[in-house]
Amino acid sequence: xxxxxxxxxxxxxxxxxxxxxxxxxxxxxxxxxxxxxxxxxxxxxxxxxxxxxxxxxxxxxxxxxxxxxxxxxxxxxxxxxxxxxxxxxxxxxxxxxxxxxxxxxxxxxxxxxxxxxxxxxxxxx
Amino acid sequence: xxxxxxxxxxxxxxxxxxxxxxxxxxxxxxxxxxxxxxxxxxxxxxxxxxxxxxxxxxxxxxxxxxxxxxxxxxxxxxxxxxxxxxxxxxxxxxxxxxxxxxxxxxxxxxxxxxxxxxxxxxxxx
Numbered sequence: 522x523x524x525x526x527x528x529x530x531x532x533x534x535x536x537x538x539x540x541x542x543x544x545x546x547x548x549x550x551x552x553x554x555x556x557x558x559x560x561x562x563x564x565x566x567x568x569x570x571x572x573x574x575x576x577x578x579x580x581x582x583x584x585x586x587x588x589x590x591x592x593x594x595x596x597x598x599x600x601x602x603x604x605x606x607x608x609x610x611x612x613x614x615x616x617x618x619x620x621x622x623x624x625x626x627x628x629x630x631x632x633x634x635x636x637x638x639x640x641x642x643x644x645x646x
Numbered sequence: 647x648x649x650x651x652x653x654x655x656x657x658x659x660x661x662x663x664x665x666x667x668x669x670x671x672x673x674x675x676x677x678x679x680x681x682x683x684x685x686x687x688x689x690x691x692x693x694x695x696x697x698x699x700x701x702x703x704x705x706x707x708x709x710x711x712x713x714x715x716x717x718x719x720x721x722x723x724x725x726x727x728x729x730x731x732x733x734x735x736x737x738x739x740x741x742x743x744x745x746x747x748x749x750x751x752x753x754x755x756x757x758x759x760x761x762x763x764x765x766x767x768x769x770x771x
Binding site: 538539540541542543544545546547548549550551552553556632635636639640643644 | 663664665666667668669670671672673674675676677678681757760761764765768769
């Protein structure tokens with residue numbers, strides 16, 4: 522995927538640090554259902570990396586059925602599908618991110634970056 | 647507790663709403679350990695309301711041992727204790743928030759309010 526580097530999302534909630542540190546999680550619902558959050562964004566990144574839902578799920582220690590359901594839900598909630606699935610054999614076929622899928626990852630990364638800034642500045646006062 | 651109204655913390659992550667809505671959780675670690683978050687803040691509020699860890703825990707459907715451990719941890723991490731426990735009998739004795747405990751709840755509420763504002767404005771663009 523030229524021009525689209527998969528930069529791993531940093532964890533906002535795990536690295537221990539001395540003193541008082543604000544931590545958090547952030548996600549986006551659409552019509553009351555989870556649309557995109559840390560796990561789903563990572564799955565989309567991995568699908569882009571591996572070209573397969575099965576391989577992406579395996580790389581995250583996520584069950585294939587779960588991953589498949591996440592993709593189904595995200596595709597259903599999105600204006601246009603985020604992941605294009607090509608019917609395959611036993612291995613689950615291949616899959617690729619659509620341009621909408623790429624846009625959603627980029628937007629979620631921006632949201633995370635803003636949230637990281639918020640967490641960094643909110644506690645110093 | 648005159649002058650100290652227990653305003654319940656609203657849930658930042660539960661009410662369903664139409665369209666895209668940013669949701670999240672926020673908490674504060676001290677030296678890499680959970681210091682204050684939604685559950686612990688609620689427990690402190692309930693201790694203030696009921697004057698007892700056991701009653702506070704029961705009102706939240708939280709086990710007494712768990713609640714007691716949360717209080718222990720928060721007291722250990724705080725500059726000065728947040729909850730003052732008076733040794734009691736079978737019921738677990740009584741407990742009350744210290745002024746530091748009250749300060750921490752107020753600070754956490756402020757953090758939540760800022761986070762709510764952040765979540766509201768971050769997605770409209």
